[in-house]
Amino acid sequence: MRTQLSAFVKTYGLLFLLGSMTSPLYAQPKVVGKISFARGSNAAQQQDAAPRILGTGTEVFQGDNIQTAERSFVIIEFIDGSKVTVRPNSNFSIGHYEPLSDDPKAQLVLHEGGIHTRSGTIAERNPENFQIKTNLATVTAQQADYSVRICHDDCQQEQTRQAKNGPEPADTGVVARIVEIKGEVYADNRRDGDAKERRLSLGSPLYSEDSLQSKKDSYALMVFRDGEKITLQADSKMEIARYNYQNKNEKDQALYRLTTGGMRVLTGSIGKTNKDAFAIDTPVGTIGIRGTGFDLACVGACTNNQPSTSEQIRQGQMAGLYSHVWEGQIALINDTGEHLLTMPDSNYIASRNAVARELPGLPPLLFNLPIPRPDADHSNLQQLFGAISRKNVPAGLYVAVHKGHIQLNQDNHSANKNTTIVLGKDEAAYVDPKKELVRLAKQQEFQARDPYLLTDSHGGHEEYPDIEAISADSYETNTNDASQCDND
Secondary structure (H helix, E strand, C coil): CHHHHHHHHHHHCHHHHHHHCCCCCCCCCCEEEEEEEEECCEEEECCCCCCEECCCCCEEECCCEEEECCCCEEEEEECCCCEEEECCCCEEEEEEEECCCCCCEEEEEEEECEEEEECCHHHHHCHHHEEEECCCCEEEEEEEEEEEEEECCHHHHHHHHHCCCCCCCCCCCEEEEEEEEECCEEEEECCCCCCCCEECCCCCEEECCEEEEECCCCEEEEEECCCCEEEECCCCEEEEEEEECCCCCCCCEEEEEEEEEEEEEECCHHHHHCHHHEEEEECCEEEEECCCEEEEEEECCCCCCCCCCHHHHHCCCCCEEEEEEEECEEEEEECCEEEEEECCCEEEECCCCCCCEEECCCCHHHHCCCCCCHHHCCCCHHHHHCCECCCCCCCEEEEEEEEEEEEEEEEEHHHCEEEEEEECCCCEEEECCCCCEEEECCCCHHHHCCCCCCCCCCCCHHHCCCCCCCCHHHHHHCCCCCCCCCCC
16 A cells, blocks of 8 residues: 555655645645545645645645546535545646635636536536536536546547446437526426426426426527427426437327416427327317417416406406417317317417307417517527437547536637537537537447446446445445555
8 A cells, every 4th residue: 555655646746745845834725625435545735735645534625636546536525515526547626616605606627537526506506606627628517417527548448348238328318408598497307306496597408207487577498309499488387298209119299288377389390290299288178289380378277167258358367278379270179179270360268168269369468478489599400409429439528417417618719609518417528639519429338337426336336346336325424544445
């Protein structure tokens, strides 16, 4: 062990160690976290100071440069709740960390190797204020678990080993992205029991079984993989009940539920190819389409069994479903049968057992709203969802999302513009040494089965016999000391 630590200090800290013998004493830097787990030979170092060996419980400070040796790693638990695993053979710096200020910020720098991060309250409050910087791009995240890796030939070697073991990485589950948003719009996923409610922003990914809710004076315009576009208006609730598009062994299908408020819809290739594959459920019936654009507004509880006057309905003052078609035709089916509505007509349905009532025009209260009609959007589907496949792992920066979503920003000075990619769960991106940023069709094997993840080992630990299969819980409770060394 002494030989291993000696080599480590010689490699990473000898010059600073010698310099510190004649350096003056400085004020103690700010404590920003502690080591919750350590394995092998790891050290931290302040500028012009001697390196410190890192063990479980060791404090880490703002300004620390942390370096890990072969077969060694540490997990840092920061005081805002974020966690970072620093992989073997990595060089990582805590450039700035101010979690308790009025405007909390953190800037972490990955120089070499790799890290896995679980975001904390700084990122949750303002994702732009929690940054992981590399020489090729900057990563920001909100409520996410994600990996950042600078690869040389090491990742290709891992890829070759891991490709022989276990299933391929999962295809991405992202079904749509937010392309325009105002105010506060939130989503949560009923399929993922561990998922937290997330505030949506420009570029945010959406998933099948997401439930969306918009607040007052808010809206969100989303674009789906098949080209379908939906604007969710203020004070509304909708669910992406089921969405499949070009998935293996699954039929294309788009099923939504509107329970409160309103939505503006422009159908995509799913509805145009097979009208029966598209539907919107509401409390008064199910909306089918014929390749179209239309608006729906659920007033109150979206169902009404009380008597109402024609004037109240024309003004949009009664609970129930109001519909308007601005392109094509829709069919609303309930207990009384099928009610067709063709451009440019409007109607009102009070309940599931009520017939449709034609309206002479749109109730201004419901439809004269400052929200974009979805056909006004001209988003490029290739830019939103396009990805490339790679069998080999060339040198460069690799980013993978295991939970939540992140934003990858890269200054492309040669093109005089900023390049940004937003990644959702199971998505990945690559930045080559020439700073070209691309989305990958799926995570690489070395990313998906990385044994140094915070959440679980993903079955990859058998490739690293010196590392036991440890979960997030055991990271926090393990009492092994950092001085523990491998004896192979």
